[in-house]
Amino acid sequence: MKICIPVKENKGLDSIVYNHFGTAPFFLVFDMADDKIKVIENGDLHHAHGMCQPLKALGGEAVDAILVGGIGAGALIKLNNQGIKVYKAAEQTASGNIKLLKQNALEQFSVNNSCNHHDCSH
Numbered sequence: 001m002k003i004c005i006p007v008k009e010n011k012g013l014d015s016i017v018y019n020h021f022g023t024a025p026f027f028l029v030f031d032m033a034d035d036k037i038k039v040i041e042n043g044d045l046h047h048a049h050g051m052c053q054p055l056k057a058l059g060g061e062a063v064d065a066i067l068v069g070g071i072g073a074g075a076l077i078k079l080n081n082q083g084i085k086v087y088k089a090a091e092q093t094a095s096g097n098i099k100l101l102k103q104n105a106l107e108q109f110s111v112n113n114s115c116n117h118h119d120c121s122h
Contacts, residue, residue, distance in 0.1 A: 001033070001064045002061075003031075003066070004061070004063040004065070004067070005029075005030065005066070005067045005068070005089075005094045006018040006021050006024030006027055006028075007025075007027070007094065008026070009025070009026065010026055010028065012094075013028075013093065013094050014093055014095065015028055015094045017091070017097060019068075020071065021066065021075055022057065026040065026042065027042065027061070029061055030098060032098075040061055041059070042057050043057050043059045064084065066087065067087050067094075067101060068087075069089050073111045076109055077111065086108065087101060087106040
């Protein structure tokens with residue numbers, strides 16, 4: 001399983017999880033099969049509000065799950081339609097959230113708990 005974690009800067013598994021998918025400068029991709037890490041730049045960083053293209057942002061990198069602080073409904077729907085599950089980060093670091101995912105302890109985002117313009121904390 002490949003896990004994508006939006007981050008502000010690359011500090012490996014000690015990277016701090018970014019608050020919002022679409023505006024994250026980087027994506028840390030962690031492959032649970034071999035514990036390898038790859039970092040990619042957000043290929044859609046300067047999109048208009050509400051126009052996030054998550055597959056463009058990921059630069060074509062195939063992932064199975066995303067762990068993030070917040071995500072808009074449009075991006076969430078696009079990712080879910082590609083079979084990608086999106087989970088709400090509960091720890092500050094990438095490693096802490098990967099551990100929680102392995103324990104099935106992270107809440108999965110739905111359209112009902114995704115970010116909207118007025119009450120998202122990012």
